[in-house]
Amino acid sequence: MTIPEIVKKKGFAVTSELSPPKGVDCQKVLKLAEDMSCSVDAINVTDGQSAVMRLGSLPLCHLLMDHGVEPVLQLTCRDRNRIALQAELLNAYTLGIRNVLCLTGDHIALGDHPDAKQVYDLDSVSLLWAAQKLNQGHDMHENSLDGATDLCVGAVVNPSSTDIEPQMLKMKRKIKAGARFFQTQAVFDMSNIEPFVAAAREAKLPFLIGILLLKSAKMAQFVNKNVSGITVPDSLVTELEESKDPVQTGIEIAARTIREARSICEGVHIMTVGREDLVVEIARQAGLPA
């Protein structure tokens, strides 16, 4: 089922995400997916997240489908030119994948192969546009396809950026290029979210707010220092500092943010960075239907 179909059916969509292993052993990640599948409607599979070389998103998405889990293929523009990107979209559709999240991709300098050549032949906007073309039965050069795709392409927006207006304009550009749903970067403070939700609503697109599990005050401080574009408010850092059980407090913060999001938008995207085993508990505490 596509993300908009899930929202239509259930009123509120819950997604989470998994990274493919660095290697080929998928047992652990498939067990995590199976465990969390009772609490989420779909699972995003990252594509070379943080520019770290791993198993691709596509094979893991395919394995998730075999396990009855709806995948969202993440596709970034960092490692492939427009020929490879379009081919990967065809690959995904051929293997039964319907949801694709189009991203630009983290800079090479952040990863474990800083000496690699970064591609960025397309970016998130032009990738959405290319996917829309494939759905219409032709490639970027208007060559006809022998069988069109019917992919549901989504995009990311960062409502927490301090540079709000440029982000807003880029979101509009993504809508114009064919985005059919949005998942956001981690949000802790809903005060700036309104214009983004309104833009999605105007285009009748589901808007899923990103929820990041803070496992400790140290992690929150690390995020503030090193993850550009995400800000954890001081009040939350203090709450974690003063907690006797920071992981539990982090779960409570995530659950609280989800409850807040439920009255604002059409879904949440839960990111737990290595603690995927806690997704079910976060969803339970947030009162999300199992």
Place this chain on the structure above:
Amino acid sequence: MMLLSRLKPLDELVDQLQGFESVLILACNGCEESFGNASPDRLRYLRAEVEKQGKSVSDVISVDFLCERLLVKHWLQDADCRGDFDAILVVSCGIGVQVVSKESQYPVFPACDTVTMGGRFGQAWAKESCRECGQCILPYTGGICPLTACSKGLLNGPCGGSQDGRCEVFPETRECGWHLIYERLKATGRMHLLTGNPLVKDYSKSEPPEELVSLRTKILEEEIDTL
């Protein structure tokens, strides 16, 4: 250093000037001079084409080396004071266009596509601001090239990581190129360009045309022969 450029196709030249009534043509007499884009004939042709669109040309000024900020500043002080134009058409490589864009309060447009950097080196210092892609997109990006100003070279807006106008990858040393573009487009009333159709590069244009390369080689060789 010798940046080679060729005039943009006429439809692109005309398209970028839509909505503007009076144009100042600023031409570079530096490297370009050798390749004719800033020759009197070529400038007369450009002027006539602009006027054919029902626009007036306030002046045609030739400057030696538009990559020299001080020179550009000097010329623009006079021209900006007169204010008898609402757009500047720059006949130069991508570096010249961006220097003019930095120094002027008016929207700045490239008359040329820069196709290669090469030739004579060792005389000038310049920050890399042109990647000689052969498909100049400065009309859509406020006269600031995202290929060099953005660490990812993105064409359609900022990534999600820029914070307080700084680049997410090199926050200490780099401004976010798209933040600069946004500020420039806002200041010149052209924000609609930030929600336009997706820009996609045609990389087949980045290969310098053989006739320009052989002409450059010939000029350089003749120069050495006369020494």
